[in-house]
Amino acid sequence: MSLPWDAGLQWRTALVSAETDFLAVDREFIAHRVLRVYTEDVESDLIDHYIRAATAFVERRRGEHIAPKTLTLTADGFPTGAFEFVDGPVREVESVVYLDGEGTETTFDNVSPHTWIFVPAGRVRRATLQPAYGEAWPVARAQPDAVVVTFVGRMQEVKGFHVFLKAVERALDRFKSLYVIAVGPEPEDSKRETTYSLRREIRQKLRAGGAYVEHPAVPHAQLAGILKMTDIVLVPSLNEPQGMVMLESMACGCITISSNREGIKESVEHGKTGFLLDHPDNPDEALAQLEDVIGRLDSLASLRHAAREAAMTRFDWNVVTARLEKIYLDLLGGARAT
Numbered sequence: 001m002s003l004p005w006d007a008g009l010q011w012r013t014a015l016v017s018a019e020t021d022f023l024a025v026d027r028e029f030i031a032h033r034v035l036r037v038y039t040e041d042v043e044s045d046l047i048d049h050y051i052r053a054a055t056a057f058v059e060r061r062r063g064e065h066i067a068p069k070t071l072t073l074t075a076d077g078f079p080t081g082a083f084e085f086v087d088g089p090v091r092e093v094e095s096v097v098y099l100d101g102e103g104t105e106t107t108f109d110n111v112s113p114h115t116w117i118f119v120p121a122g123r124v125r126r127a128t129l130q131p132a133y134g135e136a137w138p139v140a141r142a143q144p145d146a147v148v149v150t151f152v153g154r155m156q157e158v159k160g161f162h163v164f165l166k167a168v169e170r171a172l173d174r175f176k177s178l179y180v181i182a183v184g185p186e187p188e189d190s191k192r193e194t195t196y197s198l199r200r201e202i203r204q205k206l207r208a209g210g211a212y213v214e215h216p217a218v219p220h221a222q223l224a225g226i227l228k229m230t231d232i233v234l235v236p237s238l239n240e241p242q243g244m245v246m247l248e249s250m251a252c253g254c255i256t257i258s259s260n261r262e263g264i265k266e267s268v269e270h271g272k273t274g275f276l277l278d279h280p281d282n283p284d285e286a287l288a289q290l291e292d293v294i295g296r297l298d299s300l301a302s303l304r305h306a307a308r309e310a311a312m313t314r315f316d317w318n319v320v321t322a323r324l325e326k327i328y329l330d331l332l333g334g335a336r337a338t
Contacts, residue, residue, distance in 0.1 A: 078137035082130035090127035160236030
């Protein structure tokens with residue numbers, strides 16, 4: 001597997017960079033006419049919060065961005081054909097960043113039509129980027145033995161983010177081909193947690209080492225892309241009623257390491273479809289399990305297959321709906337019989 005951030009693309013969902021400050025564009029008009037709130041009655045910061053929340057809600061429902069913003073796409077390396085932008089709609093590509101064959105970061109700030117062919121998103125097509133005729137993708141550094149470990153969830157104590165950071169920090173000292181990704185929001189109240197300072201310190205150290213990247217909350221299509229480049233998902237949650245992240249991880253063929261708690265143990269079968277930590281608040285246990293999996297990664301292909309099979313056959317929405325329907329019908333039948 002090549003490095004997950006060998007190739008990076010920064011793109012913009014609007015043509016005019018000055019429009020990126022969405023909240024500066026007729027904020028009062030949006031507040032008055034759309035949200036029905038007024039600056040003289042509500043604090044300005046609260047109105048901005050309302051607008052962001054409404055924008056995020058609409059974007060989730062539409063599956064596309066409606067406010068101009070700059071986004072980043074990371075990939076294992078350059079594709080054989082064209083890059084397809086799942087997120088969007090994409091109107092402009094600003095730069096292409098990659099690590100060359102010697103590991104030096106190289107940036108193309110000007111995506112020239114003489115070098116690249118960019119096709120903007122249309123009503124029914126996604127935007128694409130590919131080399132121009134007679135050109136080719138640059139040669140990017142590859143590392144076939146790289147192992148990618150990913151955390152998905154809110155970056156706070158209840159999700160075991162501090163345990164994750166402690167475990168991967170120590171694992172990186174031993175495994176030089178290890179790369180770490182963290183995906184998820186960091187709620188404002190997480191800054192009041194006792195482990196916040198420690199988490200910040202470890203994150204700064206990992207970023208400086210160059211083998212750690214973070215993404216905020218991303219759309220499901222983009223999350224699936226991250227999980228497909230991931231080998232191991234480590235989420236040592238301290239409290240988890242269901243564990244959708246574990247199911248998504250299993251469905252993408254990742255090896256899941258999580259907690260022997262609540263709904264997680266109903267989804268993950270230890271040693272058969274993943275691995276469960278009896279003491280998820282213990283970084284030593286998390287590290288030991290992580291090192292064990294990395295050490296025999298090549299021999300766990302059958303576990304990956306079993307995990308994906310379990311996620312698709314037991315937790316697919318069609319299967320769950322049919323099972324729930326049968327329960328209701330059985331209950332109704334029993335009520336009629338009595």
